[in-house]
Amino acid sequence: MRRKPPEQLAVPMSSMIDIVFLLLIYFIVTAREDIPEAHLAVNLPAPGMAKSGEVKPKMLEMQVHANKLYLQGSEKPVAEIAAMLKYLGSLDPDQTVIVQVSMNARATDLVTALDLCRAAGLEKLNVVTLR
Amino acid sequence: MRKREDDTLETPITSMIDIVFLLIIFFVVTASVDKDVVDESIMLAQAKNAPAVEQSDPRTVTVNLHKNGDINISLQPLSLSQLKQMLISMRAQSGNSVPVLIRCDADTQFRHIDRVMQVAASTGLYRVRLAAEATGM
Incomplete structure (x- = not known):
């Protein structure tokens, strides 16, 4: 009789x-690891923008096709374009790059092109669709 | 004892x-936290040089775009005209500096991305961003 009370008081912990x-295991398993995301700015040509600049500034032209990149009209491998952009970017980081994208290009191609411009310090990018 | x-x-x-x-x-x-905005099934393209975004504009509209051109916002599938309505109301709410973030699959053809961009531009939202996985740094 004496032993009973303490047993009843114990909370069923286990x-x-x-x-x-x-x-805990459920939340550990469902927790997704955060993928670091980069947000590449794509400046769409706004209607008012074209009129404001009377003098056309120097522009670089880049074309993006499926698995192909063109700089100033000629197709080149990615490494070469990266080097050229770096050089051109160091000359004048303010120049605008017109990125013309073909309909068949994939997102990777466009991201690569924008990323290369970023790496070269070129911030003024304009994405135009090739029709 | x-x-x-x-x-x-x-x-x-x-x-x-x-x-x-x-x-x-x-x-x-x-x-x-922000689990509801991101579509996990999208594999982003990789960007080696762009820095990872620490904090984006809280007003950002995140548009998920699948390889086959399907659009969804917060996992809710939308047609192009519904997307347009949505962007118009966002613009009415918080002005035309609202950033639009397109999270598209690495293999998405540009024709699909272009359609979303055109819709954004036609509603007067010009701050469009393309999400990529930051692999460098």
Whole structure:
């Protein structure tokens, strides 16, 4: 008779811990690792923009096709374009790059092109669709 | 003597539960943050040079774009005209400097991206961004 009261007072811990552990494992498993995202600015040509500049500034022309990049009209491998852009960017980082994208180009191609411009320090990018 | 043995055999459960609860709360809180905006099934293109975004504009409209051209916002599928309505109302709410973020699959053809861009431009939103996975740095 004397032993009974303390036993009743004890909280049933082990079952609670089981549940808590299950919850913990569930959240660990469902937690997704954060992929660092970069947001590449794509400046769409606004209607008012073309009129404001009377004197046309120096522009670079880049064309993006599926798996192909053209700089100033000639197709070149990515490494070469990267080097050229770096050189041109160091000459004048303010110049505008017109990125003309073909309909068949994939997102990777466009991202590569924008990324290369970024790496070269060229911030003024304009994405135009080739029709 | 008997009582003492009982004492040492007991594991310090309370402190362990404290820690486990803290861990659970941590995971609950981090899991609920911005999970609803991002479509997990999209594999972004990789950008080696662009820096990862620490904090983007809270007004950003995130448009998820699948390889086959399907559009959804917060996992809710939209047609192009619905997207246009949505962007128009966003613009009415917070002005025309609202950034539009396009999260598109690496293999998406530009024709699909272009359609979203045209819709954004036609509603007067010109701050369009393309999401990529920041692999460098």
